[in-house]
Amino acid sequence: MNSNTLMQYGLPADIAAMNSTGLTLGRVAQQGRNLYSVQTEDVRVQAQVSGRYRNIAFGPKDYPAVGDWVQVRMPDNPGDNGIIERLLPRSSQFTRKAAGTTSNLQVVAANVDALFLCMAMDGNFNLRRLERYMAVAKDSGTTPVVVLTKADLATDFAQQVEDVAAIAGDATVLICDATRADGWQELQSAIEPGKTYAFLGSSGVGKSTLINRLLGSDELATGGIREDDAHGRHTTTSRQLLLVPGGGIVIDTPGMRELAIAQADVDGAFADILALAANCRFNDCSHTVEPGCAVQAAIADGTLAPARFSSYQQLQAEGAANTQLRGRAREHAKIEKMFGSKKNMVTIMRADKSKSKRKH
Structure with a gap:
């Protein structure tokens, strides 16, 4: 160095x-x-x-x-x-629910300039999973970029790209085919010197393969795909920073079968639904049975897919529930730091109250 x-x-x-x-x-x-x-x-x-x-x-x-x-x-x-x-202060952070807990946040990667949200176009293609990743990425303080991998295995290439573009909104969509010599050039062109990029996605989407191409070596292990469900085997076991020749820093992360939402910008990831909701007759419309609901009208005329609206509702509920749990967990942690346990806190407070009474 x-x-x-x-x-x-x-x-x-x-x-x-x-x-x-x-x-x-x-x-x-x-x-x-x-x-x-x-x-x-x-x-x-x-x-x-x-x-x-x-x-x-x-x-x-x-x-x-x-x-x-x-x-x-x-x-x-x-x-x-x-x-x-x-x-030192973080400019951005991508979080998930910590393993073994119901609410604690775990930082997957910090101070990242862009999150490369990787999704394979083979049997592992899942729009609902991409919506989940987009919601968390929008909350991270960084720029989400959708990276479609294994384009050579696409089941319906044109339709898949169209569906992804609708979810990505204003986020850039890159298409990669690691089987071709030039199949990763779009990704390489997106890497800037001095910037940090984290690769996120489920097991088997090809994150490590793409990073190896960027590095110009087989530094990261890669694994095959199970034929029964098109899911990959975990080959990345820890997160690490890697320097890309010519500039840029990348972070490979272990594959996530499901990304449990701890913090997310659901509204930011579903801007199309919010735009529709602005035209509802009632400001507090629940988008279920109210007359003049623009969201339900869009579903009826085919403008909005029912599955996307259902995903929006689910992520909103999940995020609200986890916010409450996280607040309780934080307070519990503070009590343990100060008193050792909630029981000890009650005992100390009662003793202090008793002393105060005796003084008066």
Whole structure:
């Protein structure tokens, strides 16, 4: 690495200006269970979060993720781990529900300039899944780009592209065929030096294959497709930052069979339905039985697909429910940090109340 290492990794000016005495700036390049691989200007170092950091973190979302900028206390001995003391502000974050919980957020990738939402055009083609990805991408603070893979296996190419374009709205749609020498040129042309791109999609859509093409090597493992359901086998097991020759940074992520919504901009992903709703007779129209409902009229005349409206309703309900659960989980985490448990909190509050009565 040369003296501009962090510039190659997309260092923005505002982050570069955040200096702290005794700490070294770095970007999380890979994430394990308890350790992080952090790229600094001079070296790649293994690091863990400090005890103080753990004490102020309420949940998975508060911990560093791949793509995060952090300040590290470097080890005195080269073989020791560094200590992550601070997480710097994120410009964007793509989240999902953390595994094993009902509401906690987990950051999949941070400080990403564009999310490449990958969907294969073979038997794994699923418009409802794309709507889900679009809703989460719209909330992430970054730019969604739809990447259609395996174009050579399309079941009805023209219709599939038309259906995807209707869901993508103003988002760019790229079409890739990794079996052709030039089948990934649209994707390569979208990569800009110093920008970070995360590849997201279910198992078997070809994310790792496309990234290997961009890297010019077989750095990432790839797997086959199960013939019974057209789904792929998980080959990416951890998230990591990779430098693209000629500039640009990509993040490969493990395939997600289902993306459980924790935070999403459902309205942003269904702008067509919101535009219809603006013409309803009643401002509080539920779009079910009210007279003068523009949404139901669009469904009746074939302008709006019933399945898309049903998906909109489902994602709205799911997002609202998770918002409530997340608020409760956050409060519970705060109580545990302060008192150890809700039972201890009640005991302490009763004791304080009793002392106050005795004083008066």
